Amino acid sequence: xxxxxxxxxxxxxxxxxxxxxxxxxxxxxxxxxxxxxxxxxxxxxxxxxxxxxxxxxxxxxxxxxxxxxxxxxxxxxxxxxxxxxxxxxxxxxxxxxxxxxxxxxxxxxxxxxxxxxxxxxxxxxxxxxxxxxxxxxxxxxxxxxxxxxxxxxxxxxxxxxxxxxxxxxxxxxxxxxxxxxxxxxxxxxxxxxxxxxxxxxxxxxxxxxxxxxxxxxxxxxxxxxxxxxxxxxxxxxxxxxxxxxxxxxxxxxxxxxxxxxxxxxxxxxxxxxxxxxxxxxxxxxxxxxxxxxxxxxxxxxxxxxxxxxxxxxxxxxxxxxxxxxxxxxxxxxxxxxxxxxxxxxxxxxxxxxxxxxxxxxxxxxxxxxxxxxxxxxxxxxxxxxxxxxxxxxxxxxxxxxxxxxxxxxxxxxxxxxxxxxxxxxxxxxxxxxxxxxxxxxxxxxxxxxxxxxxxxxxxxxxxxxxxxxxxxx
Amino acid sequence: xxxxxxxxxxxxxxxxxxxxxxxxxxxxxxxxxxxxxxxxxxxxxxxxxxxxxxxxxxxxxxxxxxxxxxxxxxxxxxxxxxxxxxxxxxxxx
Numbered sequence: 001x002x003x004x005x006x007x008x009x010x011x012x013x014x015x016x017x018x019x020x021x022x023x024x025x026x027x028x029x030x031x032x033x034x035x036x037x038x039x040x041x042x043x044x045x046x047x048x049x050x051x052x053x054x055x056x057x058x059x060x061x062x063x064x065x066x067x068x069x070x071x072x073x074x075x076x077x078x079x080x081x082x083x084x085x086x087x088x089x090x091x092x093x094x095x096x097x098x099x100x101x102x103x104x105x106x107x108x109x110x111x112x113x114x115x116x117x118x119x120x121x122x123x124x125x126x127x128x129x130x131x132x133x134x135x136x137x138x139x140x141x142x143x144x145x146x147x148x149x150x151x152x153x154x155x156x157x158x159x160x161x162x163x164x165x166x167x168x169x170x171x172x173x174x175x176x177x178x179x180x181x182x183x184x185x186x187x188x189x190x191x192x193x194x195x196x197x198x199x200x201x202x203x204x205x206x207x208x209x210x211x212x213x214x215x216x217x218x219x220x221x222x223x224x225x226x227x228x229x230x231x232x233x234x235x236x237x238x239x240x241x242x243x244x245x246x247x248x249x250x251x252x253x254x255x256x257x258x259x260x261x262x263x264x265x266x267x268x269x270x271x272x273x274x275x276x277x278x279x280x281x282x283x284x285x286x287x288x289x290x291x292x293x294x295x296x297x298x299x300x301x302x303x304x305x306x307x308x309x310x311x312x313x314x315x316x317x318x319x320x321x322x323x324x325x326x327x328x329x330x331x332x333x334x335x336x337x338x339x340x341x342x343x344x345x346x347x348x349x350x351x352x353x354x355x356x357x358x359x360x361x362x363x364x365x366x367x368x369x370x371x372x373x374x375x376x377x378x379x380x381x382x383x384x385x386x387x388x389x390x391x392x393x394x395x396x397x398x399x400x401x402x403x404x405x406x407x408x409x410x411x412x413x414x415x416x417x418x419x420x421x422x423x424x425x426x427x428x429x430x431x432x433x434x435x436x437x438x439x440x441x442x443x444x445x446x447x448x449x450x451x452x453x454x455x456x457x458x459x460x461x462x463x464x465x466x467x468x469x470x471x472x473x
Numbered sequence: 474x475x476x477x478x479x480x481x482x483x484x485x486x487x488x489x490x491x492x493x494x495x496x497x498x499x500x501x502x503x504x505x506x507x508x509x510x511x512x513x514x515x516x517x518x519x520x521x522x523x524x525x526x527x528x529x530x531x532x533x534x535x536x537x538x539x540x541x542x543x544x545x546x547x548x549x550x551x552x553x554x555x556x557x558x559x560x561x562x563x564x565x566x
């Protein structure tokens with residue numbers, strides 16, 4: 001079925017990604033590890049814009065930016081430079097942000113996402129380097145605050161702003177784009193998405209092919225989807241009531257789930273962009289071949305390989321390649337047990353238990369999952385016991401083998417099951433008669449009795465087969 | 474031509490109060506600067522490579538190596554408006 005877009009929904013995203021795997025900021029040697037530090041302890045004259053201070057560009061930041069550009073299938077520009085974007089706001093004490101303007105380092109790329117109607121290409125307009133501003137903390141709500149506290153530790157961190165074409169046609173597609181982007185950046189090793197402020201999105205939304213509205217500062221996947229659902233509904237209702245959509249900037253209030261008008265946006269010429277005289281131009285196109293060699297296998301390629309090499313289905317392959325850490329974990333497990341068993345246990349069971357507890361894959365070891373899979377496939381414990389072991393390891397710690405012993409999870413011997421079946425059938429003549437008379441449900445009752453007698457250590461499926469065989473004798 | 478209104482708009486962007494008298498004076502001065510740019514525009518630049526920077530150099534970098542930051546008390550030394558290690562400003566929208 002061809003996906004139709006009769007409401008003319010167009011969504012484009014501007015995503016700010018903090019390259020927090022760099023050791024230092026973009027223009028100075030201040031450390032980027034400020035997350036647990038006192039306010040204003042990772043700053044220097046350059047971050048504070050003190051008179052006479054001069055920015056010097058971080059070479060690694062440029063290399064990382066090229067890496068991002070190449071991973072997003074962009075062209076890397078021949079020559080680029082920095083500009084000053086002037087605005088008066090205390091999150092940057094210089095009163096301008098150093099950014100790239102007419103020649104972004106990377107442009108004209110694309111990302112492939114799972115769209116509403118199969119694979120969907122989202123164009124990348126540009127990706128440019130700029131500095132992050134400071135963190136402002138409003139004392140109370142933003143409109144009634146007594147004052148604002150400013151911490152410049154974040155100021156000067158390297159950001160890459162990735163601007164997409166308005167190619168997404170639903171909030172779900174926008175979310176998938178953001179997830180795919182995070183996955184790619186995660187693979188590149190240029191950022192840690194778990195750190196606060198690592199990724200923020202502004203969304204441009206329009207309906208009925210009309211004017212666009214910008215929704216600012218969305219910081220989670222769920223938040224993005226909710227903000228877009230709300231904003232699309234708001235615009236449609238407004239138009240149906242005879243209103244007109246005007247270009248404006250809106251803020252997403254996460255708590256109330258609504259977007260609020262903030263201001264009509266400054267126009268581009270209000271920023272009075274001009275070339276940054278303190279930084280010389282960049283000519284780094286000849287770095288491209290070397291940087292390209294450092295690109296890892298990216299999610300799409302890895303997914304294809306998992307399907308081919310391990311014979312996995314698309315769903316498993318996709319689930320296992322979204323996060324590089326999970327993909328590596330799976331490959332280690334798959335080298336020790338049957339890859340298909342590894343896929344089921346890592347993707348369907350372990351990941352589910354981790355998600356439920358909001359834990360990452362680091363919370364479990366390859367050794368432990370291999371032990372669990374070995375116990376199940378070796379017919380020593382039931383699948384249900386395997387799941388129980390994983391839960392116990394996550395909640396109380398311990399090693400699978402010890403847990404098996406402590407909880408008595410080893411499967412009971414065949415003859416014990418056979419004996420339990422004999423007893424269950426002999427002790428419940430009514431249920432047997434009911435089953436033979438056509439009441440299918442009575443079978444479950446007898447199987448339940450067998451499980452009771454074996455204290456749940458019989459495999460329920462096997463017990464069922466044995467009861468059936470006995471009844472049909 | 475720069476008008477008085479444009480001077481006031483730029484003043485607003487920079488959060489500088491400019492009164493009516495000043496805006497007239499600034500408009501006049503800025504127009505004379507623009508007049509000079511107008512003269513520069515007339516120069517024949519056919520075949521001249523564009524200059525992106527006054528110094529004819531490219532690619533000045535530093536290594537991604539940590540240097541020492543300033544002590545917090547030095548950072549905040551020039552302000553009386555501080556709280557718990559932060560700069561403190563009036564309410565900002």
